[in-house]
Amino acid sequence: xxxxxxxxxxxxxxxxxxxxxxxxxxxxxxxxxxxxxxxxxxxxxxxxxxxxxxxxxxxxxxxxxxxxxxxxxxxxxxxxxxxxxxxxxxxxxxxxxxxxxxxxxxxxxxxxxxxxxxxxxxxxxxxxxxxxxxxxxxxxxxxxxxxxxxxxxxxxxxxxxxxxxxxxxxxxxxxxxxxxxxxxxxxxxxxxxxxxxxxxxxxxxxxxxxxxxxxxxxxxxxxxxxxxxxxxxxxxxxxxxxxxxxxxxxxxxxxxxxxxxxxxxxxxxxxxxxxxxxxxxxxxxxxxxxxxxxxxxxxxxxxxxxxxxxxxxxxxxxxxxxxxxxxxxxxxxxxxxxxxxxxxxxxxxxxxxxxxxxxxxxxxxxxxxxxxxxxxxxxxxxxxxxxxxxxxxxxxxxxxxxxxxxxxxxxxxxxxxxxxxxxxxxxxxxxxxxxxxxxxxxxxxxxxxxxxxxxxxxxxxxxxxxxxxxxxxxxxxxxxxxxxxxxxxxxxxxxxxxxxxxxxxxxxxxxxxxxxxxxxxxxxxxxxxxxxxxxxxxxxxxxxxxxxxxxxxxxxxxxxxxxxxxxxxxxxxxxxxxxx
Numbered sequence: 360x361x362x363x364x365x366x367x368x369x370x371x372x373x374x375x376x377x378x379x380x381x382x383x384x385x386x387x388x389x390x391x392x393x394x395x396x397x398x399x400x401x402x403x404x405x406x407x408x409x410x411x412x413x414x415x416x417x418x419x420x421x422x423x424x425x426x427x428x429x430x431x432x433x434x435x436x437x438x439x440x441x442x443x444x445x446x447x448x449x450x451x452x453x454x455x456x457x458x459x460x461x462x463x464x465x466x467x468x469x470x471x472x473x474x475x476x477x478x479x480x481x482x483x484x485x486x487x488x489x490x491x492x493x494x495x496x497x498x499x500x501x502x503x504x505x506x507x508x509x510x511x512x513x514x515x516x517x518x519x520x521x522x523x524x525x526x527x528x529x530x531x532x533x534x535x536x537x538x539x540x541x542x543x544x545x546x547x548x549x550x551x552x553x554x555x556x557x558x559x560x561x562x563x564x565x566x567x568x569x570x571x572x573x574x575x576x577x578x579x580x581x582x583x584x585x586x587x588x589x590x591x592x593x594x595x596x597x598x599x600x601x602x603x604x605x606x607x608x609x610x611x612x613x614x615x616x617x618x619x620x621x622x623x624x625x626x627x628x629x630x631x632x633x634x635x636x637x638x639x640x641x642x643x644x645x646x647x648x649x650x651x652x653x654x655x656x657x658x659x660x661x662x663x664x665x666x667x668x669x670x671x672x673x674x675x676x677x678x679x680x681x682x683x684x685x686x687x688x689x690x691x692x693x694x695x696x697x698x699x700x701x702x703x704x705x706x707x708x709x710x711x712x713x714x715x716x717x718x719x720x721x722x723x724x725x726x727x728x729x730x731x732x733x734x735x736x737x738x739x740x741x742x743x744x745x746x747x748x749x750x751x752x753x754x755x756x757x758x759x760x761x762x763x764x765x766x767x768x769x770x771x772x773x774x775x776x777x778x779x780x781x782x783x784x785x786x787x788x789x790x791x792x793x794x795x796x797x798x799x800x801x802x803x804x805x806x807x808x809x810x811x812x813x814x815x816x817x818x819x820x821x822x823x824x825x826x827x828x829x830x831x832x833x834x835x836x837x838x839x840x841x842x843x844x845x846x847x848x849x850x851x852x853x854x855x856x857x858x859x860x861x862x863x864x865x866x867x868x869x870x871x872x873x874x875x876x877x878x879x880x881x882x883x884x885x886x887x888x889x890x891x892x893x894x895x896x897x898x899x900x901x902x903x904x905x906x907x908x909x910x911x912x913x914x915x916x917x918x919x920x921x922x923x924x925x926x927x928x929x930x931x932x933x934x935x936x937x938x939x
Contacts, residue, residue, distance in 0.1 A: 363450075367458050370445050373469050374437060380407050380481040380491045384503070385576055385777075389565055389583040391558075392624075392772075397587065398562055400554040402576035404494035406503070407481045410473045413493075413505035414512055417473060423540050424520075432520045433479055434463055479519055486525040492516065499526060501552040510541035560628030561587050563637045564750065564770040572774055572782055580777040585770050586622035591615065594878050600630040602871045603850065606858065612638030612749045612849045615875075618757040619843035621766045621786055626750070636853075643746035644849055647864065648705045648812075649827030649836045650726075650743035652800050654714045655702045656759065657725040659796035661717055665699040665803060666899045666917050666925055669716070671709035676738045683738040685711055688863075696902050699917070702803045703811040705826065707742055714741035728791045729755040729765065743827055752838065753847040760823075760840045762891055763797035764790050794891040795920045801888055802918045804840065812865045813837070817873035821886040824872075826864030832857050837868035839876060841886045846872050893921050900928050 382405025389398035410417050425431055438459055449455055466475075485495045492515045496504040500511060507515070514526070514537040523529040527549070534547050556562065565585055574581055599611050613627040628637035636642055659665065671693040676683040685707040692708065693700055701709035714722050719736035726734045732751055734740065758765040766788040774782040804823035807813050812826040819841060827836030833855050839846040848868045851858060858867065880886070890896075898907035899917040905928035907914040912928075919925075 385580045391587045404489045404498040406493035410477045483519045499549045501550045510543040513537040561626045582775045584772045592625045598874045614749045614753040614847045616753045616845045618760045623770045639749045644834045645829040647743040647827030647829045649825045653726045654741045656800045657722045658717045659799045660792045666904045670695045703806045705812045749847045756845045762794040763792035813869045816869040828863045832862035835864045835867040839872040
């Protein structure tokens with residue numbers, strides 16, 4: 360029989376116990392520009408413990424536990440695994456106890472009890488993919504394991520000993536056992552960590568932008584610093600909400616960009632405190648006439664002058680088998696006029712005709728380069744029959760405000776991981792159009808506010824702006840540019856009903872932006888734009904593409920490129936100056 364015992368002993372193989380948990384408890388925190396936390400949550404539950412450091416009462420627990428149960432369930436698990444693998448060699452059952460004692464003796468010679476428990480507690484896979492008691496402790500109690508009470512620690516250790524992955528489902532049994540072993544009647548209460556989140560409309564943009572950083576949220580904690588201004592957000596929301604209070608259930612989306620720093624300062628996705636969709640970032644609506652400046656920018660880029668003359672009249676544009684027949688607002692037509700007036704007074708027919716002359720594909724190309732999405736060349740496109748979000752519009756107009764240089768406009772300033780590594784967004788810049796063409800559009804947008812569809816709306820003198828209204832007054836827009844800001848406001852109903860019969864961007868949206876502008880630029884009476892090199896102010900004969908000279912009729916002042924000046928007019932006529 361000695362030979363048989365030696366044979367059994369030769370079969371003993373001690374398992375390779377290795378701590379395999381490399382997880383971390385990680386967090387994501389997002390801060391406003393003033394350093395306040397606007398979002399915080401655990402991204403991963405993990406981490407490892409050391410018995411001697413984090414569970415100093417282990418020996419007392421182990422003694423009480425084995426005395427109460429009568430055996431060590433973890434050691435039993437190892438024995439059972441060995442037994443199932445080698446039971447065919449146990450020809451005589453009376454040798455089973457002999458083999459068990461020898462196996463456990465060798466196991467404990469190789470690993471101490473503390474080592475075995477430490478490895479098991481760290482490696483154990485709990486419910487919801489949480490590995491190790493430290494991670495599970497944070498997920499249930501919002502505390503690291505070493506900060507738990509003695510009873511709470513026993514509660515979690517028993518989960519591992521009895522292979523109970525879900526503590527909540529087995530709460531009654533675990534609570535009873537931990538009470539007995541700890542001699543503590545205090546109720547075990549979970550305090551699961553909650554996600555802290557405010558200003559969800561702005562955070563939507565932050566989360567989308569974070570995708571570009573390719574962060575590993577399971578391995579590192581991150582602090583994200585944004586350009587978000589909480590005070591401006593609250594002011595804007597209050598102004599918009601109060602301005603629209605007579606319209607039941609109406610909604611709005613607003614974006615404010617600091618184009619000098621290429622940063623999104625504020626986003627209002629709703630005028631309500633609780634909302635289901637973000638009307639500033641996610642919801643696309645037809646932009647109407649706020650798209651018109653893109654046609655004029657394209658024209659100037661390809662060599663047309665603001666003084667170029669076209670006839671504003673009812674046109675019929677053939678599109679395939681159909682005719683497109685746009686109408687001007689209130690059927691007002693200017694006849695032959697300088698194309699600048701098509702932008703200032705938002706003339707539909709003149710604008711579409713100009714787009715046809717310049718080339719619809721060229722307008723599409725410039726619009727796409729500015730950042731407008733999914734633009735196709737068709738005749739209604741120059742009038743804004745294209746759904747876009749206020750954020751897309753704001754970014755596109757930031758390029759125009761930056762004199763044709765398109766830079767990445769971002770929500771995030773920097774991201775710092777728990778190793779101190781700093782990551783910043785790549786604010787790449789490229790020129791989309793020349794400075795002169797962009798400024799010519801800005802100059803005409805200033806005239807929109809001074810003489811056109813945004814006249815007398817309360818905007819600060821010198822503001823560049825454009826109103827927009829979709830068919831049947833379903834959408835009202837306004838784009839305002841007042842250094843260093845681009846402001847874009849959309850107003851409408853989610854179900855696409857008419858706001859009111861005479862609703863326009865000038866009537867509804869422009870006054871709201873004016874109120875916001877005056878709160879942002881307190882005590883500012885006038886804003887201005889620097890005239891770029893190569894642009895000169897010239898007198899132009901009204902309704903003629905001619906440089907004014909004495910006795911050539913009525914004139915106005917125009918911003919022109921030095922290399923693209925019209926011919927001089929020579930005519931005897933009564934001279935009368937026009938301010939617009």
